[in-house]
Amino acid sequence: MKQQDMNFNTILIIDDDQVNRKILAKIFLKSYVIREAANGKEGLAEVMKNRQQLCAILLDMVMPEMNGLEVLRRLKKMKVLEEIPVFLITAEHAGEVVREAYRLGVMDVIAKPVVPYVVQRRVQSIIELFVTRKHMHNVIEMQSSELVQQAERIARLNRGMIEALSAAIEFRNEESGEHVNRIATITKIMLENTDFGEGLSPQEIDNISLAAIMHDVGKIVIPDAILTKPGKLTPEEYEIMKTHTTQGGVLLKSIPQMKESEIYEYAWDIACHHHERWDGNGYPDHLCGDEISLWAQIVSLADVYDALSSPRVYKKAFPRNKVLEIIWSGGCGVFNPQLLNCFSTVEEQISEIYRPTI
Numbered sequence: 001m002k003q004q005d006m007n008f009n010t011i012l013i014i015d016d017d018q019v020n021r022k023i024l025a026k027i028f029l030k031s032y033v034i035r036e037a038a039n040g041k042e043g044l045a046e047v048m049k050n051r052q053q054l055c056a057i058l059l060d061m062v063m064p065e066m067n068g069l070e071v072l073r074r075l076k077k078m079k080v081l082e083e084i085p086v087f088l089i090t091a092e093h094a095g096e097v098v099r100e101a102y103r104l105g106v107m108d109v110i111a112k113p114v115v116p117y118v119v120q121r122r123v124q125s126i127i128e129l130f131v132t133r134k135h136m137h138n139v140i141e142m143q144s145s146e147l148v149q150q151a152e153r154i155a156r157l158n159r160g161m162i163e164a165l166s167a168a169i170e171f172r173n174e175e176s177g178e179h180v181n182r183i184a185t186i187t188k189i190m191l192e193n194t195d196f197g198e199g200l201s202p203q204e205i206d207n208i209s210l211a212a213i214m215h216d217v218g219k220i221v222i223p224d225a226i227l228t229k230p231g232k233l234t235p236e237e238y239e240i241m242k243t244h245t246t247q248g249g250v251l252l253k254s255i256p257q258m259k260e261s262e263i264y265e266y267a268w269d270i271a272c273h274h275h276e277r278w279d280g281n282g283y284p285d286h287l288c289g290d291e292i293s294l295w296a297q298i299v300s301l302a303d304v305y306d307a308l309s310s311p312r313v314y315k316k317a318f319p320r321n322k323v324l325e326i327i328w329s330g331g332c333g334v335f336n337p338q339l340l341n342c343f344s345t346v347e348e349q350i351s352e353i354y355r356p357t358i
Contacts, residue, residue, distance in 0.1 A: 218248025
């Protein structure tokens with residue numbers, strides 16, 4: 001994507017250390033217009049003045065007059081975080097600071113001293129996602145007023161947006177590309193061939209299966225060090241990883257065209273609730289029983305089945321009999337007994353997806 005062709009091609013660096021500003025500016029200078037601010041108050045003034053041109057904000061934590069968290073609070077109140085990704089760059093590693101930053105809506109927390117190629121990759125992937133969103137918004141605004149043509153155009157753009165979101169995840173997490181397609185396939189098999197799809201039209205089944213692709217979209221905001229960690233996550237890291245559910249919901253909700261799509265309600269619900277469990281011991285809302293939608297239940301089970309059946313950075317794929325033993329024994333949480341019964345009737349068909357690797 002040619003940044004110079006876009007109106008929103010400016011990165012704002014807010015840091016009281018001039019050397020740090022120059023280091024960060026050098027990383028992005030070839031592709032973006034760079035603006036700098038020496039403290040939080042100056043940074044907010046720059047945001048007010050250049051809001052329509054900004055595609056990212058790199059924000060230091062410790063600054064005079066106004067620290068990074070206070071700047072984040074002001075940006076949240078101004079609804080800037082809904083349209084511009086903000087990255088907190090800090091040498092502080094206190095868990096409370098990280099949690100508060102993510103709660104406020106920061107896209108990522110990058111530790112100092114920065115590693116240029118790491119910062120470039122993490123920031124660039126998020127910028128491309130937001131630029132795509134804004135570009136789609138501009139395209140839709142220029143569409144013909146003729147109703148049929150507009151509906152067809154929006155449908156094509158929505159599908160392209162979904163593919164762009166999935167590609168962004170794949171860029172961050174190398175197994176996610178195949179993973180999301182398998183989840184969509186399993187979801188469709190369940191809805192087309194079991195009682196869980198009873199009463200749903202073919203179009204509704206297609207919409208739910210397409211929405212399932214975006215179940216892990218919130219992982220785009222999880223730091224690489226956690227997302228691709230080969231070992232067990234610490235309790236603090238696990239809490240951050242769990243935020244991919246709510247962050248996914250926030251991200252989908254922030255895209256106007258997605259909210260107008262017929263798959264939005266499914267996608268939002270699945271992104272937020274695919275880690276809920278039948279007994280209420282899931283997250284983030286501890287939903288219980290039928291409080292969990294049938295599509296979130298299906299994607300939840302499909303996600304576990306795929307995770308166990310596929311190699312990951314931290315484990316090898318389990319054999320099929322072991323996968324089923326873990327699921328039916330509640331080793332990955334409690335599922336709806338009716339869902340498990342339905343799943344058992346199509347599991348052999350689903351297992352064919354993994355035939356080359358298990």
